[in-house]
Amino acid sequence: MSPPNPPTASVTDLPGAPQLAYRQGRLHLEETSLHALAQEHGTPLFVYSKAAMLAALAAYQQGFAGRDAQICYAMKANSSLGVLQVFAQAGCGFDIVSGGELERVLAVGGDVRKVIFSGVGKTRAEMQLALSAGIGCFNVESEAELDVLSEVAVAMGQVAPVSIRVNPNVDPKTHPYISTGLKGNKFGVAHEDALRIYQYAASLPGLKVAGIDCHIGSQITETTPYLDAMDRVLDLVAAIEAAGIAIDHIDFGGGLGINYNQDTPPAADALWQLLLAKLDARGYGSKKLMIEPGRSLIGNAGVCLTEVLYLKPGEQKNFCIIDAAMNDLPRPAMYQAFHAIVPVVPASDRPETTYDVVGPVCESGDWIGRDRALAVQAGDCLAVLSAGAYCMSMASNYNTRGRAAELLVDGTRVHVIRRRETAADQMRQEQQVSA
Ligand SMILES: Cc1ncc(COP(=O)(O)O)c(C=O)c1O
Numbered sequence: 133m134s135p136p137n138p139p140t141a142s143v144t145d146l147p148g149a150p151q152l153a154y155r156q157g158r159l160h161l162e163e164t165s166l167h168a169l170a171q172e173h174g175t176p177l178f179v180y181s182k183a184a185m186l187a188a189l190a191a192y193q194q195g196f197a198g199r200d201a202q203i204c205y206a207m208k209a210n211s212s213l214g215v216l217q218v219f220a221q222a223g224c225g226f227d228i229v230s231g232g233e234l235e236r237v238l239a240v241g242g243d244v245r246k247v248i249f250s251g252v253g254k255t256r257a258e259m260q261l262a263l264s265a266g267i268g269c270f271n272v273e274s275e276a277e278l279d280v281l282s283e284v285a286v287a288m289g290q291v292a293p294v295s296i297r298v299n300p301n302v303d304p305k306t307h308p309y310i311s312t313g314l315k316g317n318k319f320g321v322a323h324e325d326a327l328r329i330y331q332y333a334a335s336l337p338g339l340k341v342a343g344i345d346c347h348i349g350s351q352i353t354e355t356t357p358y359l360d361a362m363d364r365v366l367d368l369v370a371a372i373e374a375a376g377i378a379i380d381h382i383d384f385g386g387g388l389g390i391n392y393n394q395d396t397p398p399a400a401d402a403l404w405q406l407l408l409a410k411l412d413a414r415g416y417g418s419k420k421l422m423i424e425p426g427r428s429l430i431g432n433a434g435v436c437l438t439e440v441l442y443l444k445p446g447e448q449k450n451f452c453i454i455d456a457a458m459n460d461l462p463r464p465a466m467y468q469a470f471h472a473i474v475p476v477v478p479a480s481d482r483p484e485t486t487y488d489v490v491g492p493v494c495e496s497g498d499w500i501g502r503d504r505a506l507a508v509q510a511g512d513c514l515a516v517l518s519a520g521a522y523c524m525s526m527a528s529n530y531n532t533r534g535r536a537a538e539l540l541v542d543g544t545r546v547h548v549i550r551r552r553e554t555a556a557d558q559m560r561q562e563q564q565v566s567a
Pocket residue numbers: 206209227250251312347349350351385386387388424425426427428
């Protein structure tokens with residue numbers, strides 16, 4: 133069970149600090165009072181800090197200083213246009229997994245040459261869209277996909293640049309649902325088959341081998357799985373190049389974890405210092421590098437503000453019922469994930485009670501936090517922390533709940549980047565059967 137979350141968490145305890153901090157008894161994101169934002173825009177409300185996003189990106193940029201490296205933000209973590217804009221303007225490319233994500237890159241004027249297309253189930257239509265847009269590389273995940281991509285490219289009179297995603301069979305030591313580089317995962321091709329599949333790719337008329345790719349999982353908090361995966365990938369680079377197939381770039385995927393609950397992942401620059409030392413030691417230091425970080429760029433840059441609707445004492449459990457739910461914050465229900473929950477305006481004069489913090493959705497799985505010590509009453513505003521990644525991008529309309537509004541704060545400026553979804557928005561695509 134996760135330890136209770138002290139309502140008066142000190143500034144440095146807060147995941148998201150230093151941009152997230154209590155000042156004059158109120159929680160602020162950058163210069164902006166979250167209480168004021170909740171009052172003005174209503175709840176549930178996602179709020180992101182541009183400074184926190186850029187600081188997270190800067191850690192990678194520092195790690196790669198002086199290297200030929202491309203950071204491709206894995207936009208599945210949060211694909212809201214206002215978020216993509218920040219990363220595009222900061223020079224990022226994007227890791228996409230659908231034609232829809234590509235449309236979002238195009239909508240914000242992102243550089244399509246810096247887009248890599250991952251995913252096990254690309255359709256022909258998505259391949260065509262990506263080829264006509266001129267994306268940088270396809271990360272191909274099976275032999276069958278190589279055949280289809282080559283066919284599609286030939287029909288369009290093009291040659292598709294490809295990397296093959298290799299499954300290094302390394303345990304990332306994370307939640308099984310978000311571990312992707314083990315045998316038995318649906319992703320990538322087996323390490324032992326990779327050379328043969330590269331030779332096959334090189335023989336296909338519509339493809340040009342550009343690189344190699346791996347991504348071992350998400351919310352990784354240790355360095356060893358990365359170092360092991362790099363060794364396995366470099367062994368393959370050696371074998372593939374010895375077979376006469378040039379590998380121009382190495383894509384190490386994403387996966388670096390964040391602090392949700394006293395987690396201590398390595399800093400991006402520290403991790404890359406170790407990885408680059410290994411690359412150098414093995415003689416591959418001058419290869420072009422690509423990475424696909426998602427969560428580590430946005431996860432702790434965002435919070436979800438929510439109002440306490442009711443307190444419901446019980447014999448076995450006390451419930452704190454809030455207006456955010458599993459449709460807004462699906463990670464606890466899906467992965468038993470922990471998000472810290474703190475008061476936006478801490479009250480020192482009330483006793484703490486231990487609550488399960490739950491939403492209004494009609495599912496027992498609709499919980500946001502378990503056994504949390506909170507000094508709250510109905511009407512209070514709470515902040516669910518570390519809510520920048522895999523929250524809004526996985527939000528749904530279950531129970532015909534409109535998706536929350538989103539704000540981007542930039543110092544004292546506040547931008548509405550998504551207005552609250554109405555029932556009319558939700559019904560817009562539907563029609564009743566005509567008589
Ligand atoms: C292929 C690929 N790249 C990048 C990512 C981003 O991962 P993360 O958000 O953990 O950095 C994912 C998700 O795990 C992924 O599947």
